[in-house]
Structure formats: C-alpha cells, structure tokens
Amino acid sequence: MNPPPQTPLRGASPLRGKKRLGRPGAFLVSGLSTLFYKEMLRFWKVVVQTVVAPVVTALLYLLIFSHVLEAHVEVYPGVSYTSFLVPGLVMMSMLQNAFSNSSSSLIQSKMQGNIVFVLLPPLSYLEFFLAYLGAAMIRGLVVGLGVWGVTLWFAPWQMPHLGWLLAYALLACAKMGAVGLVAGIWAEKYDQLAAFQNFLILPLTFLSGVFYSIHSLPPFWQAISHANPVFYLIDGFRYAFVGQSDTDPWLGLLVAGACFVAISALTLVLLRSGYKLRH
C-alpha cells in the first residue's frame, strides 16, 4: 500500500498540465465571498429577467396610476400623486426582488439537486446566511436604483433625507432577503414557493400603502395596515423622499429593525438545524 500523500494530489502524475488561465476574481478568497459572488453572478446572467423586467413593471404601474389619479388625488399637501407614488414603487420593487433572489436561488438549487455544491464545502450556516442575504440586498438595491432612475422622467428630483433613504432601503432589502431564505428553505417545490409569494408577499406589499395613504382608509383597515410590517417600510422610505409620512419614521425603523432581527434569527435557527437542507 502506498504511503498517504503529505500534500494531496500536488504533482500527481496523472494530472500534469501546464497551461494557466487568467487570475481568478478577487471574490474567490473565501467560502463566504465566493458564495456571495456566485449568487450575484447568477442573477446578473439573467439581468433582463431579474432587473430590467421589474423596472419595466414598475414603470407601467407609474404610467397607469399617475395618468389616472394625478389630477384627482393629492395625498399630502403640496405633494403630487406621482411624487407620492414613486417612493412606494421603488420600495415595492426592492422588496419583491430581494425576496425573489434568495428564495428562487434556493428552491432552484434544491429542485435541481445542485445545492450539494454549497453543502459539501466547509461553509458555516452563518456564512451561508450572509452570502445569500448580501446578494439579495444587492439585487433589491440595483432594481430600486433602476426604478428610481426611470421614474425621474416623471417626477421631479427630490431628496430631503438621504440617511432615512439608505436606512430604509438597506433594512428592507435585508429583511426581505431573509424572508426569501426562509421561504426557499421551507418550500420543497415551485408551487409552494409561488403560494408563499402570491398569498403572503404580494398582498403585504400591495396593501402597504404603495398606491394610497392609509389615512384614506376606514379606521378598521387603518388598524390592519398598522399590523402590516411592510407598511412601515413603504411609509418610512416615502418620508425620505417627500418629508411627510403616515407614522413617525423612527417608529417605522424600530418595527422594521425588530422584524429583521426576528426573521434573521429564525433563518439562522433553520440553517443551523439543517432543516430541509441536511436531512
């Protein structure tokens, strides 16, 4: 029997070959950064589907709603309906795409079986979480920037509170990236993920005050809206643009932060236990 190799495969005779490639990307320095890079590359390779399409969808919403309501609705004094609508659309697009990135990547990997390529290497559950979350945030922010960019043609430039904008954008993308992770871990088939998206994410985002102020609702529905965690993200993000909101932006930040912490904790518990990933 041959002695065990001290440095496995180094110079192994069946594998000699001297052609070298260009230098690998700076991302391939650790498991965490590689998984983050892989997830970014994944959505960037289908950029028409993952970035351009949601931007066009948001633009259509803007064209239709602003055309119909611009002359008839003034939600806040001195703020046009289009100016009111734009922050809501930007935030809604960020939320939906941050969710989609982590959830669709995970469910596809699980269904196609290539999740083993991520489970076999020495990655910790925390690295797994951070990589997927980071990529989901990047996609959410890229889509958000895209939507904002195209809507600048229709609404005047306004930026009263850059700090609030960044805080809400980052927190919203992180939160929905984590929700996407939970959905992707839980779902065992595309149908289940679609149900999660259609019956939870979509109603929560559409009924969160993107197209209207909750002050225009009857008291009962106002109370219901306050129980919707997405409402605080839309409302606070809009405050960053127009300087007016339905609730105190600090309260919104607190609620959004608490939700993010709770969902992240749940995600980490699931990942650590190997729930539906490591049997």
Place this chain on the structure above:
Amino acid sequence: MSQATPAIRVNALRKRFRTTQALDGVALDIQPGEFFGLLGPNGAGKTTLISILAGLTRADSGQAAVMGHDVVRDYRQARRALGVVPQELVYDPFFNVRETLRIQSGYFGLRHNDGWIDEIMHHLDLTPHADKNTQSLSGGMKRRLLVAQALVHKPPVIVLDEPTAGVDVDLRRSLWEFISGLNREGHTILLTTHYLEEAEALCGRIAMLKGGRVVACDTTRNLLQLTNEHCAQLRLDAEVVPAAWQGRLHHDADGSWRVNFSDYAELETLLADLRGAGVRVLEMQLQEPDLEDVFTDIMKRT
C-alpha cells in the same frame, strides 16, 4: 494494517428515516491509501453512510471522522479532506465548466487555483468544453465535471457514489484509469457501485451492507475465498454419463454438461470416471467463483 489515523472511521453509526432504519450500528475503518468498496443492494444504507461523511445527513448517534476530523465537531477540516462525487447527475445551469470549477474552488478558499483547475480539466478531457454552459454538456461530460468538482480542492479522500451508473464503456474505462492513478499516488478511494466486476477489479477491501448493517468486511481476496464453488462446463462425445455422476452433471440446452465442485480432486475423479466409461471430453471450461457469487451468497445467508 497501518496504525496511522484512518482515512475514514465510522463507529456505531445509526440513522433512521421515519419507518426505515437506514443505518443500524455501522462501524468501519478505512486506512489511508486504500481502494475500498462499499457494496449492498438498494436501500442497504450506502448513500446514507456517504451522506453522513459528507455532512449532507446527520446521524442519530455514533461517530464519523475523515482523516481524524469528526464530521460534526470539526466539519471544516473533515470537508476539506473529502471530495464527493454524488450519485445524481447534478449541475448548475447558470455557469460554464470553468466558472463552475472556479466557484467550487472558491468555496474552499482557494483563490489562486487556476493551474490546478486546468490540470483537472485536461486529464478529464474537459478542456475543449471549458467555456460551455454545463446544461449543454452530454451526460458523460457532466459526470466528468462532477469528478472535477470533487477534486478541485485536492482532497486526500475521494468518495465515488456509483460514478459509472449509466456511463458508456469508454468513459467508464478512462474514469477508472484516472481514479486508479490517484489511488496509486496515495489517495484513499471509497467506492459504491452495483457493478461488482468493477469492485472486484479495483478494490483491495470491500464491505457489504444489508439493512443498514455491515454483513461482511474483508479483503477482496479473502471474500472471494468465502465461496469455493467452482463450475466446469464440458462438451462430451456421448449423450450418457457414468451412473455415479448422473445426479451431479446437468445437461444444458446447448448440449454441454455442467458440474459444480468445491475441490479440484472431484474434477480429477470425474475425468477418470469419464475415461473409464469411454467418454471423451471434447471441450472443457472452468469458471472461478467471482464477487457476484460471493455477494449473492452473503446476501442470502444474512
């Protein structure tokens, strides 16, 4: 046997999936440099055992270690020491071959690994396909890519879970040449396969699993000696054989006669009796017992 840290050590390993006891107290030591076969019928627990070693499945109880590193407590070192070629033909359709290997390499923190990736691709004939999307590869090329992914971090222990299932003869041959080369260099190979002739030709030691238990574990040579049932196929110039052999010589449909024997002295007696009866042997073929006979016998007995 060497007293070095075993490449793979499994002790009292148990795993239950709802109503099925997949592993029921499995214990195995595989030494560095061995080419070890893990055989068993479907559902015997082979893939479960490999999955536990790879960290894809968690054992209910017992211990598993790769190169002395516990697969749970010291999972990072254990996974660095292990390369797994999964049974299913899986791939990520978003990437090409080179990207797939670079990304897999990056998971292990190997940033400057392009030279090694080139070498693996060269020896697995993947170089012409380096820039092709994995989705467009043939089944054989996808299998080669899986082998390349398992080797990208230079693991000392390589696990192959039925790597030649559905693979054509040429690829099977080149794959075994490649894997045997790695084994000659000192790498430990753990192989599961349903092709028993492959296991017999390649593996120095073999364990057989049934119902989640190890029912046999020995060198291939010793296992082959467990059954001494030889078989002789004869063509005779007569239609009738001596009366003493009428119960033992079986007349096959093609006109030949077949006899099973455990001692060559019996064959000598048969030939003497045939000569005594004036029967001439026109042709004779001897069949040695093979691993399939041993496997079938052990599975029946246990």
